[in-house]
Amino acid sequence: MNVKDIREQFPILHQQVNGHDLVYLDSAATSQKPRAVIDTLDEYYKSYNSNVHRGVHTLGTKATDGYEGAREKVRKFINAKSMQEIIFTRGTTTALNTVALSYARANLKPGDEVVITPMEHHANIIPWQQAVKATGATLKYIPLQEDGTISLGDVRQTVTANTKIVSAAHVSNVLGTVNPIKEIAKIAHENGAVMVVDGAQSTPHMKIDVQDLDCDFFTFSAHKMCGPTGIGVLYGKKGLLENMEPAEFGGEMIDFVGLYESTWKELPWKFEAGTPIIAGAIGLGAAIDFLEDIGLDEISEHEHRLAVYALERFEELEGAAVYGPKQRAGLVTFNLEDVHPHDVATVLDAEGVAVRAGHHCAQPLMKWLNVSATARASFYLYNTEEDIDKLIEALHKTKEYFTNVF
Template sequence: MNATELRAQFPILDQEVNGHPLVYLDSAATSHKPVQVIEAVSDYYRRYNSNVHRGVHTLGNYATEGYEGAREKVRRFINAKSTKEIIFTRGTTTALNTVASSYARTVCREGDEIVITPMEHHSNLIPWQQVAKATGATLKYIPLQEDGTISIEDARKTITPNTKIVSMVYVSNVLGTINPIKEITSIAHENGAVMVVDGAQSTPHLKVDMQDIDCDFYAFSGHKMCAPTGIGVLYGKQHLLEQMEPIEFGGEMIDFVDLQESTWKELPWKFEGGTPLIAGAVGLGAAIDFLAEIGLENILKHEQELATYALEKLNTIEGFTSFGPAKRSGVITFNLDTVHPHDVATVLDSQGIAIRAGHHCAQPLMKWLNVTATARASFYLYNTEEDADKLVAGLIKAKEYFGHVYG
């Protein structure tokens, strides 16, 4: 199935914005949802809307089957050993904060080290700042190479026997850098550290295998991979999750409650307090089916080919500067002469082209790039060469417009 055929399965793309056919190039922020996912969520609400686990009636059983069935789909999708290692969360941010609050704060002490990189999304930076402040641990950074990659040699120098946590983005949301996560995980383990991976930008595009990577925690969001917003996953090795305490308390996660003491359910439910994200989980399961049928390898190949195609044309525009390595995901982050990225995005939006502009929740990386903000176009499985051509034409028009205004 080619991109044009895939595009037809996304109803939102069949519309005009400001009098132009929509060209959506902001999938790194959130992806659109195919008919299969929309129908799966609608079917839940139409036919078997009910709470899970607690009841014995028919609708409750259907809802529980859908919810736990989605957990098994996630387990297979990332090749976890057990569904006990799959915790449903609100998204990557919640998952990473759970690890920082429930695990890191209990194991880190003064003199310990937490190692991350300057390319991290704020969601994988601020939680570690807070852990360091609370425990006295030192926050260290693996330096970046000139092209926005990290070297194994620098990783070996930065990660030491004092390192307790290494946390790193698999794929940068700004640079498109694909980090050598498996190798970094091995270095972390050699030094006795636990490896945490931010998989928000990798899981929608790369085939990930927890047994192969061998990381200890892995977090991702559904909304970036064709699933609904508000659903995400924390994968954790079972022995680590078992030693962690829940950070939300209430219904669903308890086993026994007395007036003075309470005990928790077993994994994974002890981390899923309250009514869980049932419709979101059902939608995530449908999205996994959809992506698995297409093949993650095919998705990544398509995105990278589009990014290469677009960059070849974009680099001919005078004043165009892109950021990131030659080998990247389907993300192109750039600036255009002295035109502010927000102005670039506004002109493109007037032509029906949606991109992202700003600091992309990565202000330390913006400082490293020596810019205050950038524009970003991100391709996904439903984008075409025609979309890339319209981006190029739109930027040429933006350059001409601001050249006239400022000229």
């Protein structure tokens, strides 16, 4: 892949921030958008903005074709068996909450277990906390190894015959750990549990095959994969979704409404109450086209090279603590000795380098790391080794600044 040509397709990257060329290293929070996606959204609003499914006029038909066409693109993108297994949501958070509300609360009872990991994003912790509180079930955690990875032996010890749900991030948004989801799913199924996957940090960066992973539910967001904000996907195996009640009720998702009783549409629409996220879905479809034109394997290989290079460059930075395993996805989470990560991010921003600082919606993991916060540089298909060089150079300046000030 030609990164220079790819960068040309992202208008936002061609600007200066605080007098410096922008170095955007925060794609784990949200990715930038290529012209292909921006133009697709612009065309929808300019040319065929309309509601879907209801109208028979030309604009409504074109919007419906675009919306449902995007669903088919998602199906192919993650290799689901059927379009009925693809539910559009507001994002990963909504998708995980839908599983916790519609599946977990209907199926859990006292004595049952939900198993997750300490590396989860809050969106994959809080819904399960609430589900077990509502049902009398128990929440358990698979322990982490010293480097922030998961041992399958620990999975086997934690998951028992009482476990009904196992939920884990495919990739940690803090450590970059790539979890062995296929193997964890196998252990879950051997114990009669369903496997839920937070794919927010994996789907933009690697080829996903939900049938090969054999997960029961898989979730991700468009905005981390060159698509619009405000839309995501819940994949669920058809048999499970058919037996679940919707989490939201209203227009679009109904078949018949009487004064006292109502019935629901078939999948996938029974989970999509109200006017759906039409422009978002169409934009997600454009993002999928864009990523597939480049190739997910090529993107994954590029980011792996950047991660290896970044770890090598961080070794020369005295007083820097880097968290997570050596084999990782394309991000580096770190702290500088005696400098708060928010101060690090502020000085980097003055140099035109955008990174994330804070607890990254992963406070239990921060506690496990014995820190209150960290800084994080995350890479995507438009980043280069030169971006990492500028990051390291700016970090040297950060160290010098705080050494001289204090």
